[in-house]
Each structure stands twice: as structure tokens, then as C-alpha cells.
Amino acid sequence: MDPHDFDRRELLARACHGFGGLAALPLLGRTTGRGEPHHAPRARAVIFLYMDGGPSQMDTFDPKPRLQRDDGKPFPLKKAPTQFNDDGNLLASPWTFRPGGECGTPVSDLFPGVRAQMDKIAVVRSMTADFSEHTNANYFLHTGHGLQGRPSMGAWVDYGLGCASRDLPAFVVLNGGLIPPGGLDCFHSGFLPATHQASVLRGGDEPVPNVRPREARAGEQKEKLDLLRRLDAAVSERLGRPDAIESAIQNHELAARMQLAVPELTSLSGESAATRRLYGLDDEYEPTRSYGRQCLLARRLVERGVRFIELTCPSVGTDRWDQHSDLKVHHERNARAVDRPIAALLVDLASRGLLDETLVVWAGEFGRTPFAQGRDGRDHDPFGFSIWLAGGGIRGGEVFGATDEFGYRAVSGEVDVHDLHATMLHLLGIDHKKLTFRFGGRDVRLTDVYGELIRPILAT
Template structure:
């Protein structure tokens, strides 16, 4: 019996009936999985964009590992020591020689709640540093004693101590990923822009992978790794490395053997070929079939990537997989290395989600809270940096450590610090960035970024530049680009 195809089918058949037909085959992937997997067409599109941009900017990095500490890590207890806080402890800011910081024009930003009487930097007493610092490496960068393993990598770090943002609340988490305030709505994230502009290095894996529990819905939620108007094919794909099925669609559906599914995909391939010949302008079916093909390939590739037992026992110990405090984040860091090793473009790892503002949000109990959180992350991050370098991957992998804002010089709840958008720290390593240096500065008490100030989208612009993309030309017609207002490449930190 021959199959006859007509040329006058309604569009509704193309969308609804084909979808049902594919589902009836028993492939078992839901619509969310499909939308996130339309990588066949996006790869070609992304490579086309990248080719035009790479003629202008020579790429220094192939991949990015983006580490985001949820809640607002204290810059003054991590990477920006302020010994004046110890000398001035117990005084209000107005009683110190630095009262001028309360009159700074930087306080005038309309989106920052600057004069809440309960806010620690306005009313409460200066809170001393809760940890010591020491010069690290040959460069002598001062890094917190809570980060001894990261400190061993000081000569590979570029610590930017002059960050600022607009938002004094945790909507800044979304702002750090999209470059937009919550009141502006939802926009593509930096990871989505990177994958949109560059396309794929490995057709068997998603190009934007997310690990760790995302930020809470109150602070942006999954919009912190979504592509918005770029299309769901550029969304970050959640990876649960401790699940039997790391990706929800990376296994055959129940009752279907892999051999059976392979036969089904071969049938789909043949049908797609017929459809392409009969309806060469119909992209919907071709894109959908490509998504199924990618999902099928992932069923082999993804389990291989997350099979951490293939690593040596020493490597597993280096990442802290043998310790309860570091096991979870250590597994994520080791997986991040394995992902970029296989050509994944952007790996985003969240740390500290608690269903609310985030565990790093230590309004009280800062010493206990930060001690625990730094313990969880320090050894795994240090191991990641050393491992990438030893394997020759650090030069082509840009690692970014970030948080939404810093903490106040003044105390809150007697032993914590409040939110602080006016000055905080971010660091980068590898990917063509200078190592063993600090850039920018906050004032003597860590209140304002005062030297080489950088808005959060300067990090985005620098990251994209290192990937070989011009951040000011990476646009979608009719849409505003990522760094609309403030995004500028930080050329001083580039090797």
C-alpha cells in the first residue's frame, strides 16, 4: 500500500496531528522536554551567528562555568578585606571618619531602598570582620581564611572588587542573570545568549546545563536560566546528577527497550525524509524530529558524563566526594568539568537555594552561616580550578564566581549583615582573563564601589567577548540587547 501526501493540508494538522502521531509511537517525551531540545535547528542558527561575530573578535574561551551563590555572600568576609571594620566596631557610620558614604550620589538610585531605618548601613553599628585574611600565591591577593583551597589558586583569579547593582532585594538574583530589574519583566539570561550566539560543540549534549536547586520564584526562579524571546531551545537544561535519570527525557519511556526506540527513530527519520521532499518549507516537523533524535542520543551521552565513578579515587577525594559537607557541590563541580570537557558551552551551578532568599542571606548568624557555606564550596571549587588547569582546559574555560550583592558594613540582628548593592565582589578565572590580580576597589569600609566601578552587565559583556561574541551586536531584531544600559567589556582584566 502506497502512502499519498497532499499539498493542501491545514496548518492545524501540521501541528496537532503530527504531535499526536509522534507521541503515539511511544517515544514518551513531554512538550517541555521537546521545547528544550530543539537543538538541531538552533545549532545551525547559532553557528551562523558565531561565524559572523568571530571574524571581529578572536575567542579566548569555548565554555563557561558560572557559579552563583544565592542570597548575597559578604564581600568583606570573602574577597575584599576591610580591616577598618575591626578598628571601628561598635560605632555608627556617622560616628566614623567615613560618614560621607551616606551622602554619596550613588545612593540616589531610585530602585534601591536606601534609607530604610532598619537597614544596617544606615543605623546599626559597624560589625567587625568575622574571619581572617591572608595573602595567597605569588600574587599576594588577600583571600578569606574560609577559602583556603580557592586561595591556592589565587594566581589564576581575577577578583573584581568594584561591582554594584540597582536592586537591594533578592530580585537582584534575576538581574544578575538577565541584566534586567524584575520590574522590567523577563529577558534572556546570559547563558542563553551565549548558546544562541555560538551554537553547539557536541550534538549529543545540551549546550546550556543547569545544576543545583534554582533560586526561589520570589527572586526570579527558573527565569534565571531561561531564554525568553530567544526561544526555549536556548533554555538551561536542569541536570540532576544524583538521579537514576539525570535528565527527565534521557531514558526510554517505561516498557520500551532501547532497541525498539532505535527502530522508532529510524522510522521517524524515513518519514522526515519523505516530509522534507514533499513539504520543503515545513520546518515544524523537521525541528521536532531533530529534538527526538537528540534526546535519543542523550540517553547514551548523559549517563556517561555523570558516571563519576569512572574518575580516579584521588580525583574524587580532591573534589570532596568523600566528605558529607562537600559531597553534593563536589559532585556538581566534577560534573561541570566533565561537561565542558565534552564541549558543553555553558554550565550554570546554583549554590545555597533554600526555597527563599538563599542560604548566603545571613541577616543573623553570619559567622556560622558563611563558615558552613564556604566549607561546602571551597574545596570543590579549588579542585575544579586545579583540575581544569592540569588538563589544559582552564585556558579555554571561563569560570565565574558571583552573587547578587554584598553585605552591609553595619550589623543586623547583632551578628549578621543586611543586603548591600553598592559594592561587592565577583571573580573570574581562565578563559583569557588575567590571573593573580584584583581590579577595582570599594572604599575603606566596603560601602561603595569607588574605583573602576562595574555594573553587573559588565560581567555579561566581558564573558560574551571572551567567547568571541560582540555583546553590542548580539541582538534579535525588534528586541533590546542584553546589556542595554551598562554592559561594557572590562578590557583591563583581559590577558
């Protein structure tokens, strides 16, 4: 890439998006992101509910009667090597499926809350990924590439659309406690300017690194900032007010505003008791309260113009959705943590009229095998698993694609992560083939050279 071609027209274009956009400009970076959509968007924000570790499709959104019947029998299909190489016989789902909503999409008892919202949701039962290892699969899910170093989907969205918030970054990760394998690089800007990397918000009194002023005395930082303004003005004047200095000064102003905006954002005291209850902030299970808070924050971020919000999973004390053993106990814990808050998020967004313009995506990095690992676990299965989408531009009540009789491989409507990315960008008004960044001699895309829209789940 060539970070030196500072495009002034670009600067002006982005300046229209408000102060945040202006200050977030790379100083010398050529930005070929557009700052405006390619076509009319169906959604202006994404909430990505990342299910770390890989929830099991046969136990959540993809019922398999044959699997239930053949419990304990040998798996009769051709099988790829698994990560733990400890493959047992077919393992029936311990949960019952029931129809949800008016559409009747079947969902297991792991997700009673989400089940009631199925009219808002399109399930894709034929998602595939290229990797059986967490880290590669996480990079793949987030960046469309199995190795470290590529920009995350949220970074691409920020790059493509810019930020609509004056005080907050465009790409926010709400860290519920677990950072997925692959680390924070899942959320990084890769070769895009660092401007586009995620800001990771977590719980506690300092949700963003260094966002809390350290000055002991009230008003002290303000005095310092006043002095800084005067000294910076002198510097800029002396140098002839170069762009680089001016935008760095404005960046300090944005940082100062974030010091106020972030605590305002994370304080939930203004939310009604009903809302807090809806999200499960009163739940007796701590992980539910924790995830409920994240979901509520997600809505607040959408309200404030943040473009891409990703939620990581809360810690349920044992493992995330990665049940190599003891499927029953641990899938139940993970589901319990997220079910009520996710349902609440859909209800709340809808009641505020925000769901029409917010795309909600629920996905893990892969699914799990229909045959057991050991006695009572399931190994990784990237060959056919379930994800779902809801909200802006999505046809609710839909089910797309299918796996084989056991849920092992996608057999119809096979789609992959690139297709998901293409669809997400499309709903945001971006043509995934046109959103490019010159790096390493190529005009690189989030979707590489792949990606087809998953049209059957799109609303007309």
C-alpha cells in the same frame, strides 16, 4: 521580532557546527545570532559559579582594617535604605585574611582552598548592582534587566555562538538543590527562541526532565523509535520534505541521543579516585560532596563542548549566602560546601589544559552591609561587592577596584553587571554591542545600552 524570516544562509552556517546546531534551529525563527565569533575568542566555555543570596565582600575577598578597628561603632557614612530596615552598628569580620598564592591577594579563612589558587584569579572588588531585592538582582545578574522575561546570559551565548556539542545543549544549569529567587526564569531564553533556554541538570536518576525512557522492556523504545522513523519518513515524503518537519525529525534524534549522553555524562565511574578525592567527593560534609559533584560535572561538560555552565548552590540545610542573622555559622557552612570543589575545579582544569580556554566566574547577586542587621547578620548591599574571574583571557593574581574603608560602596573602578556581561562576551569572542535580537521594536542586547569591558583584569 519576526520569527518568520527563516534564513537559509543562517541554517547552512549553523549546520557547520554539527548536528546539534542544526537540530536546535528554530523552525521558523529568524536568527540574527552569528554562529561564529566577532573576534578571536580567549575562552570557548564559561563556568558560572553563582553564589545565591549574596556573599559578604568584607568577609571573603575585600579586607577592611578600618571595619575591624571600628567594630560596634555607628556607621558614619550616608546609608541607603536596606531591605529589612534593622540596621545596627559596624560589624567586624569574624574571619582573618591571609595572602594567597605568589601574588599575595588576601582572602579570608572562609576560602582556604580558593586562596591557594589566587594566582589564577582576578578579583573585582568594585562590582555594583541596581537592586537590593533578591529576585530583581538575580534577574539583573542573569539577564542584565531587573524584571522577569529577558534572556539569560547563557542563552545569549548560545544564540551568539551555537553549540559545539553533538549530543548536549549549549547552556546547562547544574542545579545543586537551590533554585534562586526568580526561579527558573533566571535561566530562560526570554524573547530568544526557546532553543536557547538552559537545560537544567540536577542530581538523581533523571537529571533532565523526561530524559529517562519509561519503557519497561529493554529494546522496547528502540522498536518504537524504529517505527517512528518509518512513519515520520512517510509523513515528510508526503508533505515534500519541508524544513519544519525535517528539523523536527532530527530533533527527535537529538533527544534520543541525549537519553544516552546524559547518563554517560552524569556517571562519574570513569573518574579516577584521585580526581574524586580532589573534588571532595569523599568529604564528610554532604554539601561539599554535592557541590564537588557539580564542579566535576562542569568540567565534563566543558570537555564535551558545552558553552555555558552555571552552578547553583547546594542546600546547606539552612539558608544560602543570605545571612540576615548568624553570619558566622552560616557563611561558614556555605563556604565549606563550595571552597574545596571550586579549588579542585581550577586545579583540574589547569592540569588538563582546559583553564586557558574556560572562563570561570564567581559571583553573587549583591554583597552585604558592613553594618550589622540586628545583632549578628548583614543586610543586602548592591553598592560595592566582590566577584572574581579566572581562566581563559583573565590576568591571574590581579585585584581591581576598591570599596570605601568599610566595604560599603565602590569608590574606585566602579563596574556593574553590564560590564561583567560585556567582558564575558568579549572573552568568548563576542562584541556585546553587536549581539542583538529584534524584540518589541528594538534591537535588544544583553547589555542593553550599557557595558564597558573591565580591561585591567584581561590578560594581554
